[in-house]
Structures are given as C-alpha cells and as structure tokens.
Amino acid sequence: MTALLDIDRLRGGYGRVQVLRGVSMTIDAGEIVAVLGANGAGKSTLNNTVSGLYPAFGGAVRFEGRDITRARGTDIVAAGLIQVPEGRRVFPNLSVLENLELGSYRRGRTRRTQSLERVFTVFPRLRERTAQRAGTLSGGEQQMLAIGRGLMAEPRLLILDEPSLGLSPLLVEEVFALIGQLNREGLSILLVEQNVGQSLEIAHRAYVMENGAIAFHGTPAELLGNSDLKRAYLGI
Amino acid sequence: MLDPAILLASALNGLTTGAVYALIALGLTLIYGVLHIINFAHGAALMVALYGVYFLHRGPGLDPYLSLPVMVPAMFVAGYALQRLVIGRASHGKDENVLLVTLGIAIVLENLALFLFKSDTQTIDTPYTFSTVSILGAMISVPKVVAFGGALVVAALLLLLIRRTDLGRAIRAIAKERQGARLVGIDVEHVFAMSFGIGLACLGAAACFLLPTYYVNPQVGNGFVLIAFTIVVLGGMGSFAGALAGGLLIGVVESLGGLWLGESLGQIGIFLIFIAVLLFRPQGLFGARA
Ligand SMILES: Nc1ncnc2c1ncn2[C@@H]1O[C@H](COP(=O)(O)OP(=O)(O)OP(=O)(O)O)[C@@H](O)[C@H]1O
Ligand SMILES: [Mg+2]
Numbered sequence: 001m002t003a004l005l006d007i008d009r010l011r012g013g014y015g016r017v018q019v020l021r022g023v024s025m026t027i028d029a030g031e032i033v034a035v036l037g038a039n040g041a042g043k044s045t046l047n048n049t050v051s052g053l054y055p056a057f058g059g060a061v062r063f064e065g066r067d068i069t070r071a072r073g074t075d076i077v078a079a080g081l082i083q084v085p086e087g088r089r090v091f092p093n094l095s096v097l098e099n100l101e102l103g104s105y106r107r108g109r110t111r112r113t114q115s116l117e118r119v120f121t122v123f124p125r126l127r128e129r130t131a132q133r134a135g136t137l138s139g140g141e142q143q144m145l146a147i148g149r150g151l152m153a154e155p156r157l158l159i160l161d162e163p164s165l166g167l168s169p170l171l172v173e174e175v176f177a178l179i180g181q182l183n184r185e186g187l188s189i190l191l192v193e194q195n196v197g198q199s200l201e202i203a204h205r206a207y208v209m210e211n212g213a214i215a216f217h218g219t220p221a222e223l224l225g226n227s228d229l230k231r232a233y234l235g236i
Numbered sequence: 237m238l239d240p241a242i243l244l245a246s247a248l249n250g251l252t253t254g255a256v257y258a259l260i261a262l263g264l265t266l267i268y269g270v271l272h273i274i275n276f277a278h279g280a281a282l283m284v285a286l287y288g289v290y291f292l293h294r295g296p297g298l299d300p301y302l303s304l305p306v307m308v309p310a311m312f313v314a315g316y317a318l319q320r321l322v323i324g325r326a327s328h329g330k331d332e333n334v335l336l337v338t339l340g341i342a343i344v345l346e347n348l349a350l351f352l353f354k355s356d357t358q359t360i361d362t363p364y365t366f367s368t369v370s371i372l373g374a375m376i377s378v379p380k381v382v383a384f385g386g387a388l389v390v391a392a393l394l395l396l397l398i399r400r401t402d403l404g405r406a407i408r409a410i411a412k413e414r415q416g417a418r419l420v421g422i423d424v425e426h427v428f429a430m431s432f433g434i435g436l437a438c439l440g441a442a443a444c445f446l447l448p449t450y451y452v453n454p455q456v457g458n459g460f461v462l463i464a465f466t467i468v469v470l471g472g473m474g475s476f477a478g479a480l481a482g483g484l485l486i487g488v489v490e491s492l493g494g495l496w497l498g499e500s501l502g503q504i505g506i507f508l509i510f511i512a513v514l515l516f517r518p519q520g521l522f523g524a525r526a
Contacts, residue, residue: 093412094409098405
C-alpha cells in the first residue's frame, strides 16, 4: 500500500537559507501523525513546503502516489492536501460565513451547503456568529474558524500547525478531543504541536524534528519510554 | 442669494458628474484595496479609454454607448495583461515597486498619446449631445442623465460582484491575508490581475459615459485622478460604499462651488473637504473597511 503522504529527503527553506535538511516522513490513510520539536526546528517550514507555499530545494513529496514536489499551491489544495496554518490566518475583514465559504474556493465548492452544515454541527459556536467579522472573534473562535475553513475543502489530509497555540487549558482539551473525533470519522491528520503530552495521547505515530531533520520517529509509547529522548527533545 | 431653481439644476448636474467620478474612484479603490498601492496609471488608462471611444466613433461610427461592450472587455483584458505581464513581474512582490511601475506606465502612455495625437483636444458630436430633459423643473443634459444611470448600474454590478461572488470574496480576502488566501487555493496572482482588470474595466465604462459631454486630450486623465484620489481618501481607502458616496458628494460640491466661486475656483470646495476629512476623520467617511 502506498502512503497517503510520502515525504522523501525533502530539502527546503527561504531564499538561500536552507532550513529543511533532508526530511523523510510518511503518513498512512486514517492516521494521526504528530510532529514535535523545539521552536525553530523547521516544523512550519515543512508544512509550508509540502503545501507549495515555498519551493522545495530538493527531495520529493508524493501525495496519494502523485508527485507534488513542484506542484502549485492551488493544485495541492485541489488534490485535498489542506493546511490549517500556525496563527490561524483567517480573513479578518470577512464574515465568519464568508471565511467558511472561501474554504471551498478551490475544492468542494459544489458541496458547499452540506459542508457548511457539517462545520456548524462540529462548531455550533460558529453558527451563532456567521455574520460577525472574523477579526473580532476571540482567539479560540478564530482557531475553530480556521479548522472549519480547512474542513470546507473536504480534506484528504489535514495539516494542523499548532492548533492549541494561545488557547486556555479548557479549550485545548476541546480542540484535542475534536481532532480525535475528526480522525475517528476517517480524516487523516498531520498534527504539529508543542503540546507534547496531549498530542502523544491521540497520535498513532510521532516524529521529532531537530534542526531541520528528523531526530526520532516511532510510536508514542516508544517515545515516552525513552527517557533520553524525552529529556533532550520534549522537555518532559 | 441664488435662485433655488438654479441651485437645484446645479446640484443635479453635480450628481451626474459625481456618478462618473464614483465609477473612476471605484476602480482606483479596488486596486488600492488589493494591491495596497495608488495606481498612478489610472488617469492615463482613462485617457486611453477615452481615445478608444473617440476612435470607435470617428472610424466605424460607433455610438459611444454602443462602445460599452467593446471598451469594457478591452480595458479589462488590458488591465489583466498589464498586471500579469508588466506590473507583477517588474515589482518582484514589493508594493513600493508597484507604485513606481504604475507611474512609469502613466508617463509612457501619456507621451505616446502626445506623440500620436498631439496635444489637440478632441470632442465628438452625437445627435443627443445638446438634448435636455426636465427633472423637477431643472433642465439637465440627456447624456449626463444617461451617464448618471449607467454609472450607478455599473457601480451596483461591481458591488454585487465584490460582495456576493467567490471572486469578490477572494479579492477582499487577499487584501488582508495573502498567506491564508493561498492556503484555501486562491491563485493570488490571478486575483491581483482580475482586480486590476476590473479596475480598468470601470474606466472603460466611464469613458463611454463621459465622451458625449466631455473631451479627450493626452492630459485629460490627470484632473480625474486627483479628484478620484480625493474621493478614495474621503470615502475611506479601499471602501467601495465610501467611493460611491464620496463620488456623488464631490460631484455636487464641485458643481455648487462652481456656481458660487466660478468654474476655475469651484474645485477649491473639493480640497477644503479633503483637508477637513484628513483633519477630523482621517479614516474617511466610511472608515477603513477593507
Ligand atoms: N519566512 C521566513 N523567511 C526566512 N526564514 C524563516 C521564515 N520562516 C521561518 N524562518 C526560519 O526558519 C527556521 C524554522 O522556522 P519554522 O517556523 O519552520 O520553525 P517551527 O519548528 O515551526 O517553530 P515554532 O515551533 O516556533 O513554530 C527558523 O530559523 C526561522 O527563523
Ligand atoms: Mg511553527
């Protein structure tokens, strides 16, 4: 069986600055894979290179067997590889409803009404605020909107970049529960997180990144059973 | 004091001019909202559109209003290509560069027009150039009424496009959050070019409405750009409703100002309003919406 996402010795960065120094990673359909690592390890750079926002320097990315290493970002979205970025990046000047509608700009447009209904079922709070401008939502609501916008594209793989950033502990619980629930409904998820404990609770496998390369990969149990790893990379 | 009938006629006249100003300003504010630059080539593009209408009339004898289905798409395509092939490429993604590139385009177009057409002022004659219609007892020129109605229809269509279509949502999304836009699969360069194309298409329509009562020469755009810029600031940079309301207001102010102070001083009123807005409400009448 080919992996859903197959990242093979990927190199990338910004202009002349190389950040990713040969990252290899696979995600199978139905999995939650956690990517952990310190600030500046290159996690977001990995996401953005895979999403086609920045060109890869070398290596390969295959999605559902198709080479997307040099594909345009628009085509990657069309293929169903959807990223909910770090810092949410919702459209502050648009209403909640318009933000969600734009989620299906490139993909899933014909089923927009059904997808909206699904997102509102998952996030009832968004339904109460359809007309509110996204910029005036609370941080937690913006995160829900960002995830909802991602779901509108009917993702085949959802990349979540630090979805719990800046949320209160209660809301963090809620977001992680939601990620688990989406996964049980069949969604494959690449989860980038600083919240090591909770990520490892829901993830099937995990990668630890350091300095633009993979320092470890294995199951949560393996990671948690290795005290050196825990001390060196996870600070627990 | 002035005769109220004259005041009314002057105000109505101002409204008709104001609607065309609004159309020009809508294009400017659209481009500003998305690309974050004042398009210095806006006046030159209007001049080109006016020459287009002029030559379609002089050559094939096309009525200016029948030029609409030619000029609007032609200006759209020109704007799209200009952004995609020239401005986008030359600016290397820096907004400051875009500004200079549009300035360069303005200079090139104006000098090209001077070279080709000399600095002569041209007008066209239509059967309705001098016909008038009575509105509330005031005699208003028929082509001006047509311009008023036409400009409002085009403005309404534009607002509908901006508010109700995915392209419009994408245009507004890109104005504030380009990275987020890329992540939902919006082709940012395409939408930039669409915005520029639509902005110039507004000028194509404005030119068709203007020429029956106006003139064209290589510098004709400059006065309009100054007024349109005032309207954009007055209405709130990037605000579409603001540009529409601001255009109508400026048209009336200019017309009434001309009545009291004479043609040449009439525009003083515009700039007094401009300064007052900057002093007391710098975000414009409709705030910084976009
Ligand atoms: N747009 C950019 N231009 C240049 N360098 C960048 C850019 N974005 C990130 N970097 C650099 O790339 C390196 C990796 O950053 P990245 O954002 O991928 O880290 P991260 O693992 O996501 O960190 P965090 O946990 O803080 O989000 C850092 O040294 C950062 O300074
Ligand atoms: Mg990051």
